[in-house]
Structures are given as C-alpha cells and as structure tokens.
Amino acid sequence: MIINVFLVNKNKYFNENELVGEWLKLPCTITQIESMKENILLDKYDDYMIEDYKTDIPNMIIPVYDTIEYLNVLAQKLETLSIDELKQFDEVLKNETSDYYEAYKKIFELKKD
Numbered sequence: 001m002i003i004n005v006f007l008v009n010k011n012k013y014f015n016e017n018e019l020v021g022e023w024l025k026l027p028c029t030i031t032q033i034e035s036m037k038e039n040i041l042l043d044k045y046d047d048y049m050i051e052d053y054k055t056d057i058p059n060m061i062i063p064v065y066d067t068i069e070y071l072n073v074l075a076q077k078l079e080t081l082s083i084d085e086l087k088q089f090d091e092v093l094k095n096e097t098s099d100y101y102e103a104y105k106k107i108f109e110l111k112k113d
Contacts, residue, residue, distance in 0.1 A: 002027065002079055003053065003060075005023070005052070005062065005068065006021050006024075006051045007021055007022060007024060007048045007049070007050060008049055008051045009021070012046075020040050020041055021040055024068070027075040027076040027079060033072065049064050050063070050066055057078075057086065059093035
C-alpha cells in the first residue's frame with residue numbers, strides 16, 4: 001500500500017447528513033476512479049472530499065479537498081522509489097513545512113545530485 005483514501009460524496013455528507021463513501025487504493029486506473037465516483041453517487045454537479053486515509057509514509061498529511069487524480073499520479077511516482085528514497089521523502093515531510101508536492105520535488109532534486 002502506498003496510499004488508501006476514503007472518499008465521500010460531499011453533497012450527501014453536508015446537505016443530507018448521509019455518509020456515502022468508498023475506500024480507493026492508489027495508484028489505480030482511471031476506470032477505477034470513475035467507478036468509485038459512480039459508487040458514491042457523484043454526478044457532474046457533486047464533489048467529493050477525502051474523509052480518511054492510510055499511507056505507508058508516516059509524516060504524509062493529505063488535505064481533505066485534495067484531488068484524487070493528483071494523488072493517483074503521486075502514488076504512481078512514489079511506487080517507483082526505493083525504500084531509501086521513500087525514507088528520504090518522509091524525512092523531508094517531517095523536517096520541512098512543505099507539503100508532499102514540495103517534498104517529492106526535493107527528493108528528485110536530491111536524486112539528481
């Protein structure tokens with residue numbers, strides 16, 4: 001597991017007091033993302049939010065309103081890192097005030113050196 005997120009239908013959650021959500025393991029396919037959106041009853045006017053998440057990276061904090069598409073790309077890239085590089089990524093998250101977008105960029109800058 002790199003990243004698992006629990007996505008919920010924001011409209012149902014706030015307007016109807018109903019928790020309609022599903023866990024999605026990242027990285028995944030576009031088809032799996034679309035299927036998840038159907039399963040949590042999203043239409044073109046609804047939006048989702050990340051209600052919960054699990055990750056192998058202890059210092060990674062995922063914002064509630066992050067986009068699943070970006071997180072999916074990030075998970076794909078994180079899967080290519082070695083264990084040492086993942087530890088470096090986690091250290092950057094721990095020691096910096098930067099978010100994981102910035103931490104990922106820093107790891108690849110370090111990797112070039």
